[in-house]
Amino acid sequence: MTPPLLALAGRTRTGRWGWHVRDLARAAARLNLRFEPVEFQRLRATIAPLGRPGRVEADGWELTGPEVAGVLVRAMPSSSLERIVFRMDALRRVEAAGTPILNPPRAIETAVDKYLTLVRLEAAGLPTPETWVGETSREALDAFDRLGGEVVVKPLFGSEGRGLIRVGQRELARRTFAAIEATQGLLYLQRFVAGPGWDVRVFVLDARVVGAIRRFPASHDWRANVSTGGTAEPFHVDAETERLAIRATEAVGARLAGVDLLPLGGIPHGWVIPEVNAAPGWRALGACLRLDVAAFILEALRETPRLAPQQAPTP
Incomplete structure (x- = not known):
């Protein structure tokens, strides 16, 4: 039987697979490809006795072996620092084993x-936009002035516009920066591009x-x-x-x-x-341009050659 393409993803709050995973499954059926979605939380890793290679598995699939044709990495759900670090370590191990992986772990990081x-x-x-990053609210307020008195405050991690704050008043900036500093957050300021x-x-x-x-x-x-x-x-x-x-x-x-x-x-x-x-979304892109973006992605992953372990990047 042809090895499947796996997609590592997170489920929605209702426990369903999100739209992008469902769209990948639809495209896989159209292309007659085996496709299996797997939750990040199901990743497992082993270190074997000397002389035997360790493994990375998920839901019974060995990601470090030939029984998987490739791994597509979708948006990683939030979790603890330990779990995020382990997931990235596991992806690097999968890449080092020669399994095609889209995107490579370095790009994701x-x-x-x-x-x-x-x-x-x-x-x-x-x-790139003019940007300032630091930890103290006093320095951030000085940077706010240098950046023209109107900035976008962003979380270091995050996508889809979540956590963005547009600040155009100095007193509001002072309070916002102080609140972020008080919670040991990072201050990431970008000049607002009008x-x-x-x-x-x-x-x-x-x-x-x-x-x-x-x-x-x-x-x-x-x-x-x-x-x-x-x-x-x-x-x-x-x-x-x-x-x-x-x-x-x-x-x-x-x-x-x-x-x-x-x-x-x-x-x-x-x-x-x-x-x-x-890990970009394509729902609006596909609808606007009438493109089967999911099919393009699966075909690109399918056509990626498996590397010998010694040729693959090391963790």
């Missing part, structure tokens, strides 16, 4: 960390742009996220913008990414890149 993402983008010579009221999400897969959408915020919001009630429409990106998105994807070490672009005049390219998502 980079993209989930907003600061590290910007470091990688900066090193690649790509445009654009035309929309942003662009470019979906990249294996150094090719699958498509792009322009996202508009809901009437009651400033965040241009479809997950927070925003809307989307197809967006044509020119060759230069395609190259920009592909370079951003490569900078974080990803094969699959959603690259966010904010329009900003007066700079090369005309865009800044605030974030790169290594």
Whole structure:
């Protein structure tokens, strides 16, 4: 029997698989591929006696062996630091065993960390918003002034617009920063980019742009996220913008990414890149462009060759 493609994901609060896992299952059936979703919480690992290799398993599947054709990593649900570290260690072990994995663990670790993402983008010579990161509210307030007196405060980890706060008043900034410091939180401040009221999400897969959408915020919001009630429409990106998105994807070490672009005049390219998502959603993209994005992803994973363990990256 043909080995299955696995998707590591989390269930919704109701215990169901989320829309993206269900869409992958639909696409797999259309492509006549075996597909099995597995919860992150089901990951298990063993260290064997000397001379025998250890294993990583999930729901009875050995991810480090040939009985699995590939592993797709969807958004990792929140958990304790210990569990998150173990999950990433397990993914590195799977990669080292030669099992095709999308995205690679290094890309996941980079993209989930907003600061590290910007470091990688900066090193690649790509445009990023002016950003300050620190731990004390006093220094953050000084940075607030230097950043023009209007910033977006973001959690270091997180996606879909969750936890973002737009602050444009100094007293509000002082109280906000003090509250974050009091809970031992990290202060991540980004200059607010006053654009035309929309942003662009470019979906990249294996150094090719699958498509792009322009996202508009809901009437009651400033965040241009479809997950927070925003809307989307197809967006044509020119060759230069395609190259920009592909370079951003490569900078974080990803094969699959959603690259966010904010329009900003007066700079090369005309865009800044605030974030790169290594587990991007595609519901709005697929609907706007009438593309079977899930099928593209599964086909890319299926066509990824298995490496010999000694060829694979070490943990």
